[in-house]
Amino acid sequence: MQAQSFTVSVYTENNIGLLNRVTSIFLKRHINIESLTVSESEISHVHRFTIVVNTTEEQIQKIVLQLEKQVEVVRAYYHKVDEIIFQEIAMYKISTEHLYSSKLQQLFKKHAAQMVEIEPDFVVIEKAGTYEDTKALYEALVPYGLMQFVRSGRIAVTRPKMLISEILKQ
């Protein structure tokens, strides 16, 4: 079975220590986590982990069951890329020196990048999109002296329903 990218959504109680418990399930199987984001979910007091890993479908099925087995995990799901709408956000800090060059302005437009802050010495740009999108802007900005770059983990909503409220009501 071929390894592929899976996005795992884990709905949990908001308890200290749970991050360790969730990640240790991947560690135990020697699976590298490509990205991990923890945030509130649509239900108050329920947190949502969004975890991206490369592995086989057979392995991810077992991992989801192991995740669900944890006492404070409400439910876990895995999805393939075509089952989710996802974004990552990247921030770029560049020197103000080239800010008013028309090339750079065109670049921002082309990549639909937003300016977050302008300071005398530097300017901060943000861009949301896929890994490829943010990577493309990264490549384009390198010649202008990229001072800092950071990309968030993936966040995703799924096309299929997940019905967490119903599960919690049961």
Place this chain on the structure above:
Amino acid sequence: MEKTLEKNIAQTADVATQISGSEALMRCLIAENVKIIYGYPGGAIMPIYDELYKFKEDIHHVLTRHEQGAIHAAQGFARVRNEVGVVFATSGPGATNLVTGIADAQIDSTPLVCITGQVPSHLLGSDAFQETDIISISTPVTKWNHQITKASEIPEVIAKAFYIARSGRPGPVLIDITKDAQFGLTDFTYHKCTAVRSYKPVPKTDPQTLESAAELINQAQKPLIVFGQGTILGNAEEALKHFVEKTGIPAAWTILGLSALPTNHPLNVGMVGMHGNYAPNMLTNQCDLLIAIGMRFDDRVTGNLNTYAKQAKIIHFEIDPAEVNKNVKVDVAVMGNVKHTLKDILPLVNSNSHTDWLAEFKKLDAIELEKVIEQDLHPKGAGLSMGEVIYNINQETDGDAVIVTDVGQHQMVACRYAKFSKSRSNITSGGLGTMGFALPAAIGAKMGAPDREVIAIIGDGGYQMTIQELGTIFQTRAAVKIVVLNNDFLGMVRQWQQLFFDKRYSSTELINPDFVTIAKGYHIPAKKVSERGDLRAAIQEMLETDGPYFLEVVVQKEDNVFPMIPSGASVSDIRLS
């Protein structure tokens, strides 16, 4: 028991004034009907021990000689008695010394609540004296864990800990309590926990799966049952017996399933796995239906998965959804407590007697008897065999004893040959294979079943891993009968070295002390036997002695355990020599 519990709760529920966290803990334990705790004090848990002193009429504390001894004792107690075992340890090394036992309890699904002391909350993260992050350390080996930093959290968290430890597939829970939370004041009301919203201990049974399973069972010509500890944990022994007897299906067991069905039951066809019996292993690869009941297809059971029961349909009766299709793909999974699912399927299955199929087991049994068992139980050579020791114990106890084993050759021999008439009588470290388990586990088992004979059978290697617990036996006078089968080797590793590493006996030979003198140092009556003629009388003397007894039996140095499925081989490649 229920009445006392209600009374205790009534007594403890209405405490008008504030009490300390430590006192709250004691009241929680009383409400949970805890009568015995295994532990070891230290700085960060002193307020709790101080409170224990005040409650010593209600709760008995067993001071072991090492925290590992405490947790294995609690495991032995929990397993023999079907209750949650409770352990106390201090922070730092006290807590880390529990880790082996916690991992053992996790993999063997033993219900435990471990309470560890922790440095005061204002010192957390400061590398304070005896500070260790036991929550992080224990996370992968606990069913649940939690750190308490305020006294007010104690009642709710402890209630949850007991509920989680014992419900569904049981397991160990660790609660770490900072010293300030032990001293701090809190109101106290105790409500037993009956549900946790994100936790579903027993999955719903889909009636369709029962019907599909029954259909496969009714069609099968050569069905084989393999039952595991789920039958014991689910209190499903009667349900299993009825199911086996109605369907007439031969039933084999995993090492942790042993004693769920009496060993002399006509449909009990023995042990599966690496050192299991010849017939059930061979016929795993000839059956047309494999019915797995409360077992998890451990690699020591299945051997090579690519050649495991490929010809058979597989039904899995299981409580833990994560175990289904984990190692072996199954055709029908019947989820739920096996006590209920086996009862529910009973009206759907036909009465049968698989006479021809059973005859095939008998044929292979005869081969094993001739080639292996006869020599093991009635050897002709000068040296004593491990098998004949177990045989003689069987003769004297009639299968009524609780047998506690450690890990290695003696364990396999004991599990192969010990006779059992009652459930919860085989206490061993199965999944984790923890040497040093047996001696302390036997202490807990004896305290959990004081009216039963508890015999610890231990190798000379494992015995020395927790030999300090002789001190606990001396102090408590726990009437444990200790049988050390001494071959001056780490026998199982030596066997593998002989068979697979060209007899390079790398670090497996032990130069042993005088075990009898050591036992006598603890004022435990002791004897050493090395002649066949003395064996039976020594076992009799051991069993007739009131209180603990130590018996060393010098056995043949280089005996091997057979049958054997070499690691990674197929179950049907089982070797008889």
